[in-house]
Amino acid sequence: MNPRLHVTPALAAGAEFDLPEAAARHVQVLRLQPGAELTLFDGHGGQWRTQVLHMGKRTVSVRVLEHEALERELPMAVTLALGVPANDRMDTLVEKATELGATAIQPLLMERSVLRLADERAARKVAHWQAVAVAACEQCGRNRVPALQPMRTLHEWLQLNPTPAPAQRLVLSLGPDTLPLAHAVAQPAAQPVTLLSGPEGGLSPVEEATVRDHGFQPVTLGNRVLRADTAPLAALSWLGVAAIAAAGLALL
Known part of the structure; x- marks a missing residue:
């Protein structure tokens, strides 16, 4: 090769x-x-x-x-909105999310975030993560690089995206009234998905109530508590496989 x-x-x-x-x-x-x-x-x-x-x-x-004219994109566009984890775990998250097909990645600062960056330091981090995504594309064969959005607080991001259309909005939650991810996405690839996942400790109760008010459906991956750098990748893997299977069935 x-x-x-x-x-x-x-x-x-x-x-x-x-x-x-x-x-x-x-x-x-x-x-x-x-x-x-x-x-x-x-x-x-x-x-x-x-x-x-x-x-x-x-x-x-x-x-x-x-x-x-070779493309290796998922049939469904997935934006990952991530509460930035501590240490260098975001590097791995960006790398693996790129390999798994994320279309865009939104780093978020949330109430329980350990990492606190702003202004020039935040911009340098985002530029670094964009380079990580480029390297992952070079390795895995993708020809479209996920866009790393500027780092924002959860409140700022929600204000910039006040309405759910056209993407389906999902939030990984440990709270009540959650749906299994497989039940929340009845028709994979039918529309884009925005998937929100919190930092270590998850979303605070106030944040969870706020995102639900903004049209996010709380979903669960099962009865095990996954780490902040594991949960979004597990969910993205499921979404990708489901979308590919749905597209394959549609072509038969």
């Missing part, structure tokens, strides 16, 4: 250009030679066969050969 790299300029057949610094360094580490092929993707859909033209000490020049 050819090395896969993400580049930010939009690609076009016949274009010749120098790879960005990080991508060029990756090609140099692999000791590729002129004539070797790469697979590049720019996030606008599909991927591009590309050939190395020149290897310099600091630059790598390539020529774009042809477009391959």
